[in-house]
Amino acid sequence: MPTVNIDGIRVQVPEGATILEAARRAGVWIPTLCHSPAVSEQATCRLCLVELERKGDSQLVASCSYPVRRDLAVRVGSPKAVRVRRGVMQLLLARSPESAELKELAARMGLAGTPYPTVTESQRNCILCGLCVAACEEAIGASAIGFAGRGVERVVAAPFRAPSEACIACGACAAVCPVGTIQVRIHEDSGEAEISPFKSRSKLLACESCGARMVSVPVAAQMMKKVQTKMDWEEFRKRSRLCPDCRRKLAAAALGLGQGEIRKE
Numbered sequence: 091m092p093t094v095n096i097d098g099i100r101v102q103v104p105e106g107a108t109i110l111e112a113a114r115r116a117g118v119w120i121p122t123l124c125h126s127p128a129v130s131e132q133a134t135c136r137l138c139l140v141e142l143e144r145k146g147d148s149q150l151v152a153s154c155s156y157p158v159r160r161d162l163a164v165r166v167g168s169p170k171a172v173r174v175r176r177g178v179m180q181l182l183l184a185r186s187p188e189s190a191e192l193k194e195l196a197a198r199m200g201l202a203g204t205p206y207p208t209v210t211e212s213q214r215n216c217i218l219c220g221l222c223v224a225a226c227e228e229a230i231g232a233s234a235i236g237f238a239g240r241g242v243e244r245v246v247a248a249p250f251r252a253p254s255e256a257c258i259a260c261g262a263c264a265a266v267c268p269v270g271t272i273q274v275r276i277h278e279d280s281g282e283a284e285i286s287p288f289k290s291r292s293k294l295l296a297c298e299s300c301g302a303r304m305v306s307v308p309v310a311a312q313m314m315k316k317v318q319t320k321m322d323w324e325e326f327r328k329r330s331r332l333c334p335d336c337r338r339k340l341a342a343a344a345l346g347l348g349q350g351e352i353r354k355e
């Protein structure tokens with residue numbers, strides 16, 4: 091196994107592991123935004139740049155995607171690496187100045203703001219990391235969103251920037267968005283979930299017992315398709331009509347137990 095020397099801490103990692111994984115094993119913090127175990131490596135935000143020592147010289151590499159194939163010496167806390175990462179963060183802050191998540195990470199990096207002007211309203215609040223696009227395509231298989239436009243006009247959007255019929259309102263894009271720009275908005279009046287800012291909407295299932303809103307109808311349909319070979323179809327349909335709380339109550343009643351005696355999922 092190759093050895094990585096990170097700021098003087100030596101760790102062994104399996105060949106092919108990334109510098110980021112090695113740093114985590116060594117207990118060295120490297121900021122990241124576009125890294126998620128849920129999808130393939132994006133290496134787009136450039137916040138995880140580190141200095142790689144090479145024959146008396148050094149080069150900056152994205153630690154999330156640089157594979158360790160032999161012994162390496164890496165500097166995470168060198169003045170150059172810290173300066174470059176802070177510069178990247180200032181550019182990201184200019185794109186997404188209101189993001190609480192970004193401000194928190196910036197503060198951890200010793201930054202309170204950015205000297206750069208914020209981008210125009212249409213590009214605002216998205217750092218173009220691509221995690222949402224990857225999650226929608228790789229994890230969900232919906233491919234409801236993608237990159238549109240070029241250069242400074244580049245944005246993440248649904249086709250024709252209109253609500254996408256392919257969107258199942260699963261919320262995966264919102265879950266992975268590192269700056270909190272993508273949100274799932276629940277419209278109680280219409281019983282729908284809206285994926286903002288893409289404007290896609292889907293009806294939500296309501297618990298047949300208490301009326302609580304649950305997953306979207308297309309997500310429930312996908313779940314049913316996936317599990318029908320493993321579980322009795324009618325039984326699954328019956329259970330999926332109830333929210334977790336009501337399912338617990340039903341199970342407790344069936345077993346003659348108090349409600350608190352069945353653990354929350």
Ligand code: SF4
Nearest residue numbers: 226257258260261263
């Ligand atoms: S909510 Fe829609 S756009 Fe977001 S990941 Fe799910 S299917 Fe894709």
